[in-house]
Amino acid sequence: MKLRDYQQLARESIQQQWDEGVKKTLLVLPTGTGKTIVFSKVIEDRVKKGERVLVxxxxxxxxxxxxxxxEKSTGLKTATEKAEQTSIGSWYRVVVGSVQTLQREKRLEKFKKDFFDTIIIDEAHHCISDGYQRVLNYFDAKVLGVTATPDRGDMRNLGSYFESLAFEYTLPKAIKEGYLAPIKAxxxxxxLDLSAVGQQAGDFKTSDLGSALDPYLESIADEMWKVAKDRKIVxxxxxxxxxxxxxxxxNQKGFRAAEVNGESKDRAEILEDFENDKYNVLCNSMLLTEGWDCPSVDCVVVLRPTKVRSLYSQMIGRGTRLFExxxxxxxxxxxxxxxxxxLCHPAHLIAENDEVAQAMTKKIEEAGIPLDLEVVEQxxxxxxxxxxEEALAQLLADMKKRKRKLVDPLQFEMSIQAEDLSSYVPSFGWEMGPPSEKQVKTLEKQGIMPDEIDNAGKATKLLERLDRRRMEGxxxxxxxxxxxxRGFEHVGKxxxxxxxxxxxxxxxxGWRIPQGVNPKEYSGE
Structure with missing residues (x-):
């Protein structure tokens, strides 16, 4: 199987990290861009070197x-380490293992610590959990984590475990290069009011969310009928x-809807019927976030709001694949x-930072029509x-003022108790015009901030007062x-x-008030 350019680059980058001595590295590929194919080829490379690999x-x-x-991409067969199935005694070089099974002490101890040379973690955003860490810390092996997003539900950064990011292929790039479908939001x-919904493990409590959503379900179905009745929806x-x-x-509104959950005995049949268009809506309670693909899905409705980007990306990823x-x-x-x-919104799928995401979300909300995420992002x-840039220009202007250490005219007027200046109102035409360039320069030279003086009459009076004060010492x-x-008072006198x-x-x-001087009581004499 020939890899796409970015897949080959990812494969080489991972090997390079290990060759350079980095033991734990990360690969980030959006859902639908072939992460399993990439790590299959990485496994093939390691097996050719005589290594044993655990997935x-x-x-x-x-x-x-x-x-x-x-097996399809490399011809390599695997042994399984899951429940009653064991890989012990198998001559296959690759083992696929369930973390729930392997984390048990008795199961782990059946393996030598150096039994595996390389470990691949599928959906690596889960790997900081205690169960994964127990397995990863037991074996002395190189590690590759593969994920669609580097975020983690409990807000602990994957960087606390992985030493490097070997390769990242972004969602906008995948769309631009034609490997994923464009997204409109x-x-x-x-x-929908979620203000009463509680928190659990860094996200919203699902039990509270269910209660909060119930009053809106009829209205949501009506809105879906208006904008998506002809689409294939998850x-x-x-x-x-x-x-x-x-x-x-x-179904009451006219959709052909089906539901699947962990207890559904006919789950495989429902999924197949949905794929074959017997149904056009498939509802689920977070069952289909990982490990299920139906490329013909062209509409995703998230009624499970979340703050966790990895979870949000997984949900949206069910609809990003290409289809005729x-x-x-x-x-x-x-x-x-x-x-x-x-809260995660469509903007968070491609925005580089929260500032851009907020601006995008506002534009999408105000539009009232589907907008292409890439266009909105730009x-x-x-x-x-x-x-x-505007804020920076203002900041630079403020810094310039601070650097010049110019005095606010109001501060000066209050200090010298010049009520005639602070209450001045221009009367004549020439007084009402802006200060002349010469007046502005003279005020700056004398230490007064000219920006706050908006008429020539006030500038004239202020300059006259400054001249008189200079003559009076x-x-x-x-x-x-x-x-x-520094706390001294009535310094104007x-x-x-x-x-x-x-x-x-x-x-x-040393620019400190001398000992024995109390600024509040010092009269300046």
Whole structure:
């Protein structure tokens, strides 16, 4: 099997990391871009070197898929370490193992610590859990973690375990290069109140979510009929009972809906019927987030709001694969009302940061029509950059002012108790015009911030007062600013020389107030 360019690059990058002495490395590939094919080829490379490889996963379907893909793409057969099945005594070089089985002490101890040379973790965002860590810490092996997203539900960073990111292929790049379907997002104008929903393990409590959603299910079904009745839809819900209830409502509205859950005895049959278009909506309570593919899905409805990007990406990933006649994936988003702002929205699939994601979410909400995520991201990024540049220009201007140490005219007027200046209102035409360029320069030179003086009359009066004070030997604006910042009062009435002496004393004392001087009581004499 010939790999795509990015798949081959990923394969080489992983081997390079190990060759350079990095033992634990990570591969990030979006759902639908062939992560199983890539790690199958990596396994083939290791087996050719005479190594033994363990593929570790937390669900039986993932192990079966890995074994199947590995054999189809490389010809390598596998032994299984799961429940009553064991790989002990097998001559196969590759073992697919269930973490639930292998984490048991008795099971682990049947293996030597150096039995496996390489361990591959499928859906690596789960690997920080205690069960995985028990297995990974037991074996002395190189490790490759494979995930569609590097986020982790309990907010502990995967970087706490992995030493490097060998390769990452982004969702926008996969769409741009034609390997995944374009994504359009539409915000449904229903306000769903989640403010009373509790928290558990870093995300919303599913039991609370079910209760919070119930009052809205009829309205959601009506909105879905308006915008997606002709689409092939997967709906994710928080609870089995909510999923079953919503399926009934959808069927009443005219959809052909089915529901699957962990207890469904006819699950395989329902999934096959959905694939063959007997149903056009499939509802589930988080059962189909991993290990299930149906490329013809062209609409995903997330009624299980989450703060966990890995979970959100897994749900959306059920609809990103290419299929003949499929032009795009439609994501239906809702106006979730929550006390918290970390909720995942379609924007989080491609936005580089939260600032851009927020701007994108706002644009999608305001549009009222499906918008292409890439187009919105470009527009939102431009807006955010423009806002940043504006804020930066303001910051630079403020810094310039601070650097010049100019005095706010109001501070100066209050210090010298010049009520005639602070209450001044221009009367004549020339007074109402802006200060002249010469006035602005002179005010700056004398230590006054000219930006706050918006008319020529005030500038004239202020300059006259400054001239008079200079002739009378009183404090300058800069002296006033310096001393009042350090707690001295009514510095505007001090003689220039007295202020200079105090500033010199402070400077000689390491810019600290000299001992025995109380700024509040010091009169400046």
């Amino acid at each position: 570790l996963a937390h669900r039986g379907e993932l192990l079966d898929q890995a074994a199947d893909k590995l 539409l915000t449904i104008p229903l306000k 709906v994710f819900l928080p609870l089995v009972k909510t999923s079953q209830k919503f399926t009934e409502i959808l 006649g499929k032009t795009e994936l439609l994501l239906l988003d809702f106006l979730w009302h929550t006390e918290r702002h970390e 527009s939102a990024t431009e807006d955010v950059v423009a806002q940043r 009183l404090t300058t604006p800069k002296q006033i600013r310096f001393l009042e910042q 001090w003689p220039f020389d007295n202020a200079k002496k105090m500033i010199d004393r402070i400077a000689a004392n």
